[in-house]
Amino acid sequence: MTLPASLESAPLAVIIDLVRSGRAATRPELGVVTGLGRKVVTQRVDQAISLGLLEDGELAPSSGGRQARTLRFRARAGYVYGALVGASEFTAAVLDLDGALITSHHEDWNVDRGPEPTMSRLEAAFAGLARATGLTRPWGIGIGMPGPVEFATGRLVAPPIMPGWDGFSVRSWFRDHYDAPVWVDNDVNLMALGEWTAGKPHDGRDMLFVKAGTGIGAGLINRGRLLRGDRGAAGDIGHVHVSSDPAALCRCGRTGCLEAVASGWSLLEEATRRIAESPRLSLPLTLGKIGAAAAAGDPLAVELVETRVQALAEVVAHLVNFTNPGVLVLGGGALRTGPRFIEMIAEAVLARCTDLVTRDLVIRPASLDQMEGVIGAGLLAGAGLLNPSSLTQWAESGSPLGHAADLQRLSAELT
Ligand SMILES: [Zn+2]
Known part of the structure; x- marks a missing residue:
């Protein structure tokens, strides 16, 4: 009960x-x-x-x-494990109960290798962090995944860039391996949560966080709360329809999605196809190489990056008009392409949005050196353990250890 x-x-x-x-x-x-x-x-x-x-x-x-x-x-009365899984890398960390990093580990890893190898790799990373710190019994676990997550169950639902993951429950897997409650969310939601809570400057204003990297997504913090929508899919802007070009094939199976014309993966595809036009680029291409070439003025890289940022900027301007954030934060690998990325988004927002929306709007890059997502994962677990209803379950015994099943059941009732 x-x-x-x-x-x-x-x-x-x-x-x-x-x-x-x-x-x-x-x-x-x-x-x-x-x-x-x-x-x-x-x-x-x-x-x-x-x-x-x-x-x-x-x-x-x-x-x-x-x-x-x-x-x-005492935020260090206990600790949590957090992980942020991206399309081609992950970060795992041990954090205190207020989301402060104790230690972390970063690794290149392609999520399309499938659920079981990815989960095992994450578990190995946690084990390494536990050995290094002696912190072997987390009070809770928070995980961010690069696809749509049904928040109440921790299940991936038809993730476009994650073949083999549809229906996979990240929560169940970790619950089978750890005696701790587990919370799972979309990666960009956790980036928004981490940046809003720990980013600089911290001003407590409503925040729209837009991530542009291999994929594209957004997270919205309204009055200090993350907007998840009914099932957890709010902010998943990568597949809004922006182009009538039938050749703009998206990984989700549709055509004309924002990701098909503006994402990092679409950039890699087109740059690879047209590489002969660039004196600077060479195979094998990476987003980092293209970003550096664009920052250095390579004409092909500049053209490909700018057409993408322009398409993204139009959608971001709609979102800003619709949500009226105090702060628009831009994150993800696109930041590495140079200052034009933020300038172009800002130009579009200022040109397209109403005066009241732009009057006090701050537009800035993410401030936590790409760690905002894993910090958000820790904060998610902390919030699951420390909200008043959860505290009621375990405060008398001084620790949530041993209460994992109750806390997990309770969090399902709260969401
Ligand atoms: Zn799509």
Whole structure:
């Protein structure tokens, strides 16, 4: 049965959540926010401290009377594993409960090698990180995948660039291998979450994150919450129809998709076909090589990159008009093609969007050195463990270890 995270039934969990979320910083503030008496607050805070989940911090600024000591959530009371899987690489990491990186590992890996080899490779990476740190029992696991993920089940649904993955449950695989709850999301959603939470500058404004790399996607944070839509597919802009050219074949089987005319994979295909036109490019081509050639002024690379950025910019301008973000963040491998990428997107947004939309709009590159996605994966697991309903399940025992099945069931009910 799901316990409601109410003050009456679970004051300990509620108090821990208030401190962790920053809504109360001292014992007197906890008393004001909860309406609990001083004695009860003191008892529950002492309990949380003895469980290792809260600690005393410095003295709060005086408001006239005696100075109260601030309380802090101990983000290193536990840790989570996070991974961000891309089309041709992955990053695995150990992170604290607030998504701060403890250690990480990056590896080139083609996801089209299929689910079982990819999952085994990820597990081996986690095992290596565990050996290096001694952190062998994660409280939870967060995974980002480069395709549509049904959020409630952690299942891939018809991912266009991942043959053999349709219907595969990343969650079930990890639940069979670890005694920890597992949350799975689309890669760009987690990039948006990571950048919004840990990116610089942090201003808390609504954020539209657009990733342009091998694939194209978007993630939207509205009022601090990730917009997933009904099943988890919100922001999957790679397959909106933008071209009536019947030759613009997409990997999803349709024609005219944004990815067919603007993605990294379409860039690789066309550059390979037309390589004789470039004095600078040589086989085998990579997106990194084409990006460097474009940044250096190679005419073919510039032409191919700019036609793609232009197609992407039109769609991004629609999205900005529709969602009115405070910040538009651009991420993914396209950043490596040079400053023209962001300039062209900004030009299109400024030309196409209404005045009220662009008035205070900030347009900037992602700020976390390509780590925003794996940080988002850690934050996803942290959120699954630390929301008030989850805390209610395990706060009394001081750790979610041993509660994995309950927490997983609970998260299914919450989504
Ligand atoms: Zn498509």
